[in-house]
Amino acid sequence: MSTAVQALGDGWVVAQRNLIKIVRVPEILVFVLISPIMFVLLFAYVFGGAIDTPGVNYREWLIAGIFGQTIVFGATFTGAGLAEDMQKGIIDRFRSLPMSNSAVLVGRTASDVVYNVLSLVIMALTGFIVGWRINEGVFKALAGFALLLLFGYAISWVMALVGLMVPSVEVINNASFIVIMPLTFISNAFVPTQEFNKVLKPVVEWNPVSAVTQASRDLFGNTGLGPGSDAWSMQNPVTYTLIWIVGIVVVFAPLAVRQYRKAASK
Amino acid sequence: MSGNEAMIRATGLVKRYKDVEALAGLDLTVPEGKVLALLGPNGAGKTTAVRCLTTLLKPDAGSVSVAGVDVVNDPAAAKAKIGLSGQYAAVDEHLTAYENLVMIGRLYHLGRQPARDRASELLERFDLTEFANRPTKTYSGGQRRRLDLACALVAAPPVIVLDEPTTGLDVRSRQLMWDVIRELVRDGATLLLTTQYLEEADVLADDIVVIDHGRQIAHGTADELKSQTGGQRIEVVLASAADSDAAARILNEVAVGEVQVSDGGRELQAAAGQEAATDLLRVLQGFERDAVKVLDVGLRRPTLDDVFLSLTGHAAEAAATTTDATEASQ
Structure with missing residues (x-):
């Protein structure tokens, strides 16, 4: 059996195990589903009147930003799941088996896409209720969702590496909050690019979260008068997002697998 | 490896963690079909030794072979020869016992149906059939430990390594575990177990190595040690x-x-x-x-x-x- 085929086969067995957990631990599912609803409602109604988005209703404009933020936060599950498996000795069990070295990570990052699919569905439904619309047709919209999921998948590999390095689940939850909050707030997810000051504006324009938000916003047709920026990244958000996705996976997947191989759980 | 005597052979194992020398030149030999107990207090280096023997940790020096396979150079082949049951009962608490065993069988590449058959067989043998379809988080410590041991046996490995198999168990569960381990030995398995209990080493092992600070301080049968x-x-x-x-x-x-x-x-x-x-x-x-x-x-x-x-x-x-x-x- 070739290495790649074995990694996929073993990865599928691991993914099935993770998927069973989604059903058996409904608390996680509730969290996955409730928090995006909360974000949609909070931003739509708290900031809705205060932020100016030329040519489009703020609530319609906002939803792609919430999608982007939630997708990035969703990657935390990957890190937390791996940190928990380390703590409980399950990684040791896997490492003592003659299975592919990348299978645990391949399976984990794949099964976590399911969480993201579920939360996107819930957010989209909530979005429809508060006024979000798809204006560019179903295919473009599906492309938008696919891009969001791919981006989330890539970030999962970053979190996989972090999850294998931290001593406990609590650390990963706190650490990811510290990184993800600024990453998503200094982006165009909630506030249009043109509203940021001179110092922050370039950060916003080149932030990958802005890119994936802008790309899906374009594909859903919620951009109004445009991205509010002439930066190449904002004019070509799909390409720029794809570059990030490939770059992150190429760099972080091997790093995470290397960390997995030497991870010594206590 | 000479002839068929040594199923586990470790020579001059050294492992350092920063300033601590967890293993300081440990030698271990377990002949085929025999049980060796590695006896020592917490922190003596027992778990580090187990991790080096089972490919989980690379020793800084020394060599390890299991069933004739060099563990350091060919970990993948060695893994197929070793069943490991660790101290922390590493079963997935959200899966049932049956699901845990089938998953491990499939990761050993037994194939779907053989993995299922093997799971049922092990559940019966370990007296777990009754709880087979409950998530393992509802299990008692003893049941979890038995399941963990069953997981180690899925691929019927010739060498079994048990890291403190009864630590934290009550007396009854410990007795049950001992019965199970004795049965494995009767079936011809080569076994290395670590323990903090002289009693346990006495009951189960042919040979005892007492370690402290990562080195052997005594070696012999239980009777020999007790006479000392x-x-x-x-x-x-x-x-x-x-x-x-x-x-x-x-x-x-x-x-x-x-x-x-x-x-x-x-x-x-x-x-x-x-x-x-x-x-x-x-x-x-x-x-x-x-x-x-x-x-x-x-x-x-x-x-x-x-x-x-x-x-x-x-x-x-x-x-x-x-x-x-x-x-x-x-």
């Missing part, structure tokens, strides 16, 4: 510490080795000779003769602490160890 520590121990609790010297003198006449005094002189103990009961009787006669009043007196089997004390001159560092071991032997 003087077998059973006489313990005396005095009514008054004033009699301490007299009691120590009497014990000294009878006992093998040094008399230990504790609790401000009220508690004394010493190793008895081969005829422990006769020795005890002589001690009591001496007490009566010299009018030494005792609250309690008795014979007790040696614990890891006693072995340590006699081998190293210092007590095993984990105080809890002794209590557990004493409870287990009752």
